[in-house]
Structures are given as structure tokens and as C-alpha cells.
Amino acid sequence: MTARHFAQWGDLLIRTVAGIIFMLAGAGKLFGVFGGPGIEGFSGMLAGIGFPAAGLLAYLVGTVELVGGILLVIGLWTTVPAALLATIMAVAIVTVHRSQGWGGIRFPLLLLAVMVRYIGTAGYCSMLSCVTPKRKRR
DSSP: OOHHHHHHHHHHHHHHHHHHHHHHHHHHHHHOOTTOOHHHHHHHHHHHHTOTTHHHHHHHHHHHHHHHHHHHHHTSSOHHHHHHHHHHHHHHIIIIIGGGOHHHHHHHHHHHHHHHHTSSOOOTTOHHHHHSOOOOOO
16 A cells, blocks of 8 residues: 555545544434433523524534534535534634633644535545546546
8 A cells, every 4th residue: 555545545534533523413412312412402502602593503503513424424515514514613612612721622623624624625435536437647
């Protein structure tokens, strides 16, 4: 295996793990599974911070995390979910995690950086790379 192959497989691993993290977080926000607060707990937390329409926002964030995570795992249409998830992470860092100092922002910041990487391309071994014909090099 060459260094390029290791980089490609590493890219696939990062995208898959990030997708699983977002899937589980979204399911926790929506359904209260995996230690998540459920929709009432999450919307209550958003309302407590001062977000308007906290109930609607809670459903939106949970759905974006769940569906976006699934799309990341399979590598399909990753640009939009990655941009939305990056936005969610940026807002979460500023509104929730910043008050906890470095220990509070480091994980959301890492997820933000990973999502920025997938805006524009799904990377190696995605559904689109499997169905898109390869271009011949000149």
C-alpha cells in the first residue's frame, strides 16, 4: 500500500466515524436514545439559552444530525449536510460549549473542522465515486 492509499482509507474512516457520531447525536436529540435528552429536553435547553422557536429548531437540528450523519456514512450528497453540520457545530461552540473553556470546545471544534473538509467532496469510497464514471487522464 502506498501513502496515497493510507490517506484514502483514513479519509473514509474519518467520514464514517463523524457520520456515526452525528447519527447517534441526532437520534439522541430526537428520540432520547444513546443518552440523549430527547426532543423535549433538547428544545428546553435551546429555549433556556434564548433561541426563538426552540421546539422547531430542536426538530431541525436533530433531523439534520441524523439524516446528515447517514448521508456522510454512505458518502452521498455530502456537501449540503456537511455545510449544515458545520454551521450547527459553529453555533454550538459559540452558544453552548464556549463557557466550558477549551475542554468544552475541543470536540465540537474537531467535528467542525471535519465537516469543513467534506464541503464540496465526499472523499474516497463514496456512493458518488462508485456511480460516477471515471475520467480518463490525458
